[in-house]
Amino acid sequence: MAKLVIDANRKLSKINKEIQGQFSEHLGRCIYEGLYVGENSDIPNVNGMRTDVVEALKNIKVPVLRWPGGCFADEYHWKDGIGPKESRKKMINTNWGGVVEDNSFGTHEFFELCRQIGCETYINGNMGSGTVQEMSEWVEYMTFDGVSPMADLRAENGHEKPWTVDFFGIGNENWGCGGNMNPEFYGNMYRRYQTFVRDYDGNKKIRKIACGANSDDYEWTQEVMKACFRRISPQQHGMMDGLSLHYYTVPETWDHKGSATEFAEKDWYKTMKKTMYMEELIRRHSAIMDQYDPDKKVGMIVDEWGTWYDVEPGTNPGFLYQQNTMRDALVAGINLNLFNKHSDRVKMANIAQMVNVLQSMILTEGEKMIKTPTYHVFDLYQVHQENDLLASSLETEQVGLEDEYMVPNLTESVSVDANGVLHITMTNVDLEKAYPVEAVLLGKEAGEIKAEIVTGHMQDKNTFEEPETVGVQGFDGVQATKEGISFTIPACSVLHIAVK
The missing domain is CATH 3.20.20.80 (Glycosidases)
Structure with missing residues (x-):
């Protein structure tokens, strides 16, 4: 986790x-x-x-x-x-x-x-x-x-x-x-x-x-x-x-x-x-x-x-x-x-x-x-x-192949807009593993949550014959918790979560 x-x-x-x-x-x-x-x-x-x-x-x-x-x-x-x-x-x-x-x-x-x-x-x-x-x-x-x-x-x-x-x-x-x-x-x-x-x-x-x-x-x-x-x-x-x-x-x-x-x-x-x-x-x-x-x-x-x-x-x-x-x-x-x-x-x-x-x-x-x-x-x-930009910290682990090609599995940034909505963006570079994430929100209680994701296999692309292989999809895997929110970020994905 x-x-x-x-x-x-x-x-x-x-x-x-x-x-x-x-x-x-x-x-x-x-x-x-x-x-x-x-x-x-x-x-x-x-x-x-x-x-x-x-x-x-x-x-x-x-x-x-x-x-x-x-x-x-x-x-x-x-x-x-x-x-x-x-x-x-x-x-x-x-x-x-x-x-x-x-x-x-x-x-x-x-x-x-x-x-x-x-x-x-x-x-x-x-x-x-x-x-x-x-x-x-x-x-x-x-x-x-x-x-x-x-x-x-x-x-x-x-x-x-x-x-x-x-x-x-x-x-x-x-x-x-x-x-x-x-x-x-x-x-x-x-x-x-x-x-x-x-x-x-x-x-x-x-x-x-x-x-x-x-x-x-x-x-x-x-x-x-x-x-x-x-x-x-x-x-x-x-x-x-x-x-x-x-x-x-x-x-x-x-x-x-x-x-x-x-x-x-x-x-x-x-x-x-x-x-x-x-x-x-x-x-x-x-x-x-x-x-x-x-x-x-x-x-x-x-x-x-x-x-x-x-x-x-x-x-x-x-x-x-x-x-x-x-x-x-x-x-x-x-x-x-x-x-x-x-x-x-x-x-x-x-x-x-x-x-x-x-x-x-x-x-x-x-x-x-x-x-x-x-x-x-x-x-x-x-x-x-x-x-x-809001202060945020994320626990990560090294993933990849051999010592030469190891990288942190996750990256993030978090901001707050003029209406007080938190925007969390995360990446998961792991090609096979999804990661459960427990997010602690200090100074805010989670209200309405909306999320969307771009995900697929590593070589997925859009072509003129198949223009919609990769796109933005809705993501309903985020739950409110006593301390904040929890979710599992899929392998090979970029995720945005909005928290009111």
Whole structure:
């Protein structure tokens, strides 16, 4: 019997809705065919955006969308993607597949997509191959409400009023595809570039995100924080609002990542162990950030995370198209629990990517669309958005194969919403064993209980032929007790319990 203790009187931190953020890059069929089909497509659309995909994303309350990359961002010149579509420049997408990018999806289309979804905007600027002037003019084009060359150009292109940019990233992966920079150099470049990302609207601040580390590159975090916090006056404290972190769960090696659908129990537990490494990364990068920012005003922004496997057989290797199984559902649940538990520092996360790329929410094939197991986990977890994290502790045991592939059997996070309802989310990574759980509620008596679950066998997936193999199901196995609640969490499952 596993024991879960929840202290309803101890609110630890706010769980930002942005923790459930998404990422869309000009990569493979994420934008084109996935999100955007154009106004003249036979596929139902509104201003070129696929109606079925937009509705599915609205249903999980996507809070924020990052665009245009990714590695693509540091080769993206925004003026190529504005104006009449027939006159926009065509280019080769050198990062992803060597295909022609016709720039028919640009700044105006991105803001239209976010308007339809109802989400915040996270723009990634080009530091790697772009100039300070180019970045500054893009911000002016998007956000200035007045008389200026860029505001006038925006009006000429059909949008008189400015948009709202909620977050702006100064470069992407500048330790690699964004320029192969050293951390000290990037830190000083960041100081320069961010100066010209101006808040033209005095009532709305653009939150600036610095490029953070690749996985466990702690030196990068140390040196960037040091450079950005050196010689800072009180008036300059808004120089950095967030520092990113990128970490992908790769079961094998970068050269041979393993199949997304054909895998053994060993691969399952190896994947779980690698994804749980995220907690160590958060803790150690947070400790470095604490040296310079003890009040945690700078958020950790995990704006690329998720599973990365070999592409589906027969597809373009540069398109990163992979299927999605119950293994991905557990990876999603584990990471979202981790982000919740560290929401004092983790302020946003953006799974890679939204449609048709890596660990996506949605897969499309022509006019067909399916929701992945990962989508259904995000559906379960949307209840945590903007809640208060509650103190909780859970007894676990090690499960898996051999010493090398042992992991904790259960993970959890607990929040309370504005109406006083407790939301408990748990994962069980054990492929065979269900676990009885006795939950003690301190400071609260269990009233009405509702629960739902995503569960199945490890290789279960949704296909265009069988689109509903994995989904959200009702779960009636929770009972109120004198001390709280009790239930048994099935093997290979992600569970949400709401307690009024």
